[in-house]
Amino acid sequence: MNSLHHVAIIMDGNGRWGLKNKNSRNFGHLSGLKNVENIIDISMKVNLKFLTLFVFSTENWRRPKTEVNFLFSLIKNYFKKNLKKILDKDIKIKVIGNNRGIPKPVLNIIKKVQTKTKNNKTLYLNLALNYGSRDEIIKAIKKAKHKKINEKNFDNLLFTKKIPDPDLLIRTGGQKRLSNFLLWQLAYSELFFVDKMWPEFNKNDFLKIINSYKKTKRNYGNI
Ligand code: IPE
Ligand code: IPE
Ligand code: MG
Secondary structure (H helix, E strand, O other), rough: OOOOOOEEEEEEOHHHHHHHHHHHHHHHHHHHHHHHHHHHHHHHHOOOEEEEEEEEEEHHHHHHHHHHHHHOOOOOOOHHHHHHHHHHEEEEEEEEEEOOOOOOHHHHHHHHHHHHHHOOOOEEEEEEEEHHHHEEEEEEHHHHOOOOHHHHHOOOOOOOOOOOOOOOEOOOOOOOHHHHHOOOOOHHHHHEEOOOHHOOOOOOHHHHHHHHHHHOOOOOOOO
16 A cells, blocks of 8 residues: 655636636635635545645736736635634645745735744645746756756755655646646656546545555556
C-alpha cells in the first residue's frame, strides 16, 4: 500500500454548479469555499500532512472584474472570520504564487495568517493564489542565476520549496487538464479526474480516490 503525504486539488466547476443551482457563478464560489472546509476536515481525519489547493490561477485575471473582485473578497473575509478556527485546528497556512495584482488588504491578511500559523504542525495547507507553474519556473530560473543547477536544488527555488511533491492530484469539474498547476511537481503524481463539480465533491468521493491511490503500483520508471 502506498503511503499518502500530499494531495493537490484543482477545485474546478464552482461557476457551472452555481449557475445551474442559483443562476449565479458567485454562489458557486461560496459553496465551493464551504466544501474546502469540509475537505480540510476529512484530510485531517485521515492524517494527511500536506494539502495544496488551487484557488486562483495567473490566467484567472481574464475573468470579468466583478467575479475576480468577488473571489478576493471571499478569501479576505474567510481569513478575517476564521483565523481562530485555523489556529485551533493547528493548521499551518502557506500561500504560494505571485503577489503582483493581489489587492493590498488581501496581501495583509495573508501575511498575518501565515505569521500566526507558522508554528502549527498538524496540517500544512498550501493555497495557490495567483499561481501559475510557468511563472514559478521562470522565477526560479531567474533566481538560479549562474548557480550550478540540478533537480534537487531547483526544487528549492520554487514556491513549493520544502514541500514534498504531491502523491495525488485530483481535478473536479470534468476537464482533464492541468491548467498550469504544479507542472514540475506533478511529474510522478497519480492523477484523478472527477466529473462532479467542486461543491458536490464529498467525503466518499475523496476516500474512494485515496483508497484507489493506495493500491496503485508506482513504478517511477522501474518495473
Ligand atoms: C474553479 O471553478 C474556481 C476558480 C477558478 C476560482 P470555476 O470558476 O472555474 O468553475 P467553472 O469551471 O467555470 O464551472
Ligand atoms: C483552474 O480552473 C484554476 C482553479 C481551479 C483555481 P480554471 O477553470 O481556471 O481552468 P481552465 O481555464 O478551465 O483550464
Ligand atoms: Mg473552471
